[in-house]
Amino acid sequence: MGKSVSKVREAKLELYRRKGKIHARAVAGRFNALRWAIVWLTQFVFYGGCWLTWESNGIARQAVLFDIAHEKFYLFGLVLWPQDALLLALALILAATALFLVTALAGRLFCGFACPQTVYTTIFTWIEAKVEGDHLDRLRLDQGPTSARKLMLKGAKHSLWLLIAAWTAITFVGYFTPIRELLPALAVGDTGPWEGFWLVFYGLFTYVQAGFAREAVCQHMCPYSRFQGVMFDRNTATVSYDIRRGEPRQARGGAGGGDCIDCGICVEVCPTGIDIRDGLQLGCINCGLCIDACDTVMTRVGKPIGLIRFASERELAGPASAARGGRPRLAVYGGLLLAVVALGAWSLGQRSLLQVDVLRDRGALLRETPAGRIENAYTLKLKNLDDAPREFVVEVSGVPGIELVGERAFAVAAGSVRPVSLTLSAPGDTALSGVRPITFRVAAAQDAAASVVEPSSFILP
Numbered sequence: 001m002g003k004s005v006s007k008v009r010e011a012k013l014e015l016y017r018r019k020g021k022i023h024a025r026a027v028a029g030r031f032n033a034l035r036w037a038i039v040w041l042t043q044f045v046f047y048g049g050c051w052l053t054w055e056s057n058g059i060a061r062q063a064v065l066f067d068i069a070h071e072k073f074y075l076f077g078l079v080l081w082p083q084d085a086l087l088l089a090l091a092l093i094l095a096a097t098a099l100f101l102v103t104a105l106a107g108r109l110f111c112g113f114a115c116p117q118t119v120y121t122t123i124f125t126w127i128e129a130k131v132e133g134d135h136l137d138r139l140r141l142d143q144g145p146t147s148a149r150k151l152m153l154k155g156a157k158h159s160l161w162l163l164i165a166a167w168t169a170i171t172f173v174g175y176f177t178p179i180r181e182l183l184p185a186l187a188v189g190d191t192g193p194w195e196g197f198w199l200v201f202y203g204l205f206t207y208v209q210a211g212f213a214r215e216a217v218c219q220h221m222c223p224y225s226r227f228q229g230v231m232f233d234r235n236t237a238t239v240s241y242d243i244r245r246g247e248p249r250q251a252r253g254g255a256g257g258g259d260c261i262d263c264g265i266c267v268e269v270c271p272t273g274i275d276i277r278d279g280l281q282l283g284c285i286n287c288g289l290c291i292d293a294c295d296t297v298m299t300r301v302g303k304p305i306g307l308i309r310f311a312s313e314r315e316l317a318g319p320a321s322a323a324r325g326g327r328p329r330l331a332v333y334g335g336l337l338l339a340v341v342a343l344g345a346w347s348l349g350q351r352s353l354l355q356v357d358v359l360r361d362r363g364a365l366l367r368e369t370p371a372g373r374i375e376n377a378y379t380l381k382l383k384n385l386d387d388a389p390r391e392f393v394v395e396v397s398g399v400p401g402i403e404l405v406g407e408r409a410f411a412v413a414a415g416s417v418r419p420v421s422l423t424l425s426a427p428g429d430t431a432l433s434g435v436r437p438i439t440f441r442v443a444a445a446q447d448a449a450a451s452v453v454e455p456s457s458f459i460l461p
Contacts, residue, residue: 042114097333101330231329241307356452360376384413389411396440399430436459
């Protein structure tokens with residue numbers, strides 16, 4: 001009798017896993033609550049970030065904006081330019097290192113809780129459940145014949161999916177084209193080709209990935225799932241089934257077996273359709289929903305929770321397992337993380353909002369004035385990287401008696417380059433001759449500490 005029940009249950013689970021699209025069963029618990037908290041947090045930041053404003057020098061602008069047309073990235077009060085690409089590279093390295101560190105500690109937590117694919121799939125499946133019903137209702141609807149009710153429910157679901165995908169695309173493009181300019185342009189159909197392409201592409205991408213691809217992305221398309229296993233060691237905590245406690249499985253009320261009653265709910269709630277009792281698998285995203293489901297069942301049958309839990313290989317092996325050794329990869333990841341943070345902070349602190357290029361006049365090496373002085377001509381390109389206009393003062397040194405002829409203070413508009421022509425004059429009766437090194441020092445009039453020193457040369461007879 002027990003074998004017959006087990007075969008029926010296994011056939012049910014196999015049908016559930018293999019028959020078309022996976023319709024995961026809803027479950028309540030601490031991990032499901034945490035997933036939804038992260039969904040709300042990430043979407044609040046994403047959908048709301050483009051609406052924040054920042055006032056600088058009496059001018060309000062979007063607080064977070066990738067202004068590709070003008071080669072600027074606005075991040076609240078910080079304005080980054082192409083010359084600051086090192087900071088972007090460090091930010092990407094920091095994100096990757098943090099991901100590796102988290103993976104070494106607790107497996108694919110990012111995949112299960114914060115990955116955009118997981119987040120939007122969670123939102124889309126919630127809409128599907130609200131429109132079509134629970135997992136069994138959805139399964140019956142998919143397998144049933146075409147009817148007016150089926151077309152109405154499917155149409156309502158896909159309309160809501162398309163609405164969210166469209167707003168997601170508008171928000172995404174709104175980080176590159178100011179959102180308050182993009183919406184009026186959309187209303188009158190006056191978007192540019194660049195905006196139009198990304199609105200269509202990103203909207204369809206969200207709709208297909210979250211509505212149709214779903215678990216296939218995690219199982220077959222995501223490169224991270226392919227190599228994340230090399231970051232694990234025997235102390236990495238992952239969602240695991242305690243086989244020593246659970247086996248042999250028995251139906252509820254049986255005697256002499258393990259704690260697992262073979263109810264199969266852990267499979268039914270899995271968004272990727274795996275059976276965690278088969279061990280660590282490529283499709284497991286560490287979302288913890290099977291833990292919530294199993295804990296609910298264990299509580300109901302009067303057994304301790306934790307049959308499925310976050311546990312390491314050493315922990316599951318039992319007390320007889322060898323003592324925990326060192327974890328050099330954690331030290332490497334942690335050290336690299338601190339090094340990247342320190343380098344980023346130093347780079348940001350050393351970042352200058354002024355860049356100067358000095359070009360000598362190649363047409364005339366030198367000229368002699370009627371007063372007997374020697375003059376050289378230069379062009380200085382002053383680039384103001386600040387988000388406000390500034391005035392810069394130019395000084396020169398290196399040759400006795402050298403001085404600037406004419407104006408030495410120059411105003412440069414915010415985020416612009418101003419080429420200025422300069423003439424340097426030095427006494428003609430100096431004992432020096434030939435090419436002599438000199439130094440230009442350009443400093444902000446409002447802040448003498450913000451200065452740039454550039455070398456050049458002065459030619460004497």
